[in-house]
Amino acid sequence: MPATGSRRGPTKGDQRERALLDAARALFRKRPISQVTIDELANAAGIARSGFYFYFESKQAVLAALCDQVLGESDREMAEWLASDGLDRGALRRGLARSLARWRVDGGWLREAFVAPDPGPEILEVRERVVADGCSAFSQRIERDARAGRTVSAPPELLASMVINLRSMVFADVFARPDAYVEDELLDALSDAILRLLYGVVPGSDAG
Amino acid sequence: MPATGSRRGPTKGDQRERALLDAARALFRKRPISQVTIDELANAAGIARSGFYFYFESKQAVLAALCDQVLGESDREMAEWLASDGLDRGALRRGLARSLARWRVDGGWLREAFVAPDPGPEILEVRERVVADGCSAFSQRIERDARAGRTVSAPPELLASMVINLRSMVFADVFARPDAYVEDELLDALSDAILRLLYGVVPGSDAG
DNA sequence: GAGGGTTCTCAACGCGATGTCGAAAATAGG
């Protein structure tokens, strides 16, 4: 099997690997992943098509690597709220804002990667890891709330996956129709919706 | 361009078109759409690969026709709740149950079709129509509630899309991991979540 | 600055899926 990649110091090959990753990110931002051929990906990185396979096994593998990269960056987006106490709508809203900013840039292909019909094993692995991590982080927050006496009427894992999915889908929709929403209003509505979903009411709001 | 299909009376060709559609549905239930080749699709319907093109222009076209078919059947799932008055958790839950039953069978490929990265124009058209219809139906229900004095704190269209997406994602998850949920509990939790999302509280529940 | 191992590059090949064409077979009508 090829695609062992380079192992020694940061030689020429590492530059190429980066170049491929960068080229891929740029291309995926412009066009559906399935329409980007390995040929043009390689060309964009300055090598021939067959050279591509020295670095990656397939387009899926590039995608997985790219996801890893981006998702690593995104880990801290919601950290503030996850660590916070009480409902803390402010922290939640800030986290959502950070998350939305990322979606605005890389949302398209990220969504493609994560929602793809038949992802290769590499993607599947990244996907499962990320979903599991996200759900467990949210679950913990929710369980903590439950112990603190806040009302939570469904299994925390289910609520966690609902919140995560809700966020993703709304952001995906924003990405698809950028002009349909005003960012501030959207963030307000989404924050409220999540708090309502989790706890039934929003402090300072008119629910009752 | 081929694929004009048969136009005269219900001759032999119409049977074949149906056979193709049926074969496609059966195959798509078993395997990711992208892995189903036109060759095996045609064979399953009893004709040679090249004969396929007499009936459809591409696999995408078959998929679009199939979506049309299924989505027509599904229109009435949530009708009861949409027409009902007040919170009517029972009607909501029944609608969700019906919807879930369909997802259990056709959810996989439907999701693939609707969530696909770069759908052909045919799919795109069906998709947009369905999403628009669904959102507007839900929006109307929500607006009616708002007028009736029930508290709704976000734009109805946004809430509608949240509810629809929430349902889809939860069902998609059920489809992916059938054993992770108990149907009754799931439906309870989802009904409550939706009511909470929309109105903040659930009648007879412990929110407050 | 020659040798030798590793790292990197690429042209050529084989494969499988798609879509097109034109000729032939089935079918229906007169």
Add this chain to the structure above:
DNA sequence: CCTATTTTCGACATCGCGTTGAGAACCCTC
């Protein structure tokens, strides 16, 4: 039975993927 339309299929051309094996570039060490 003869003819026109509908339906079927084999052969071809194309495109993208992944592999292979030969060799160029690089980087050490002596």
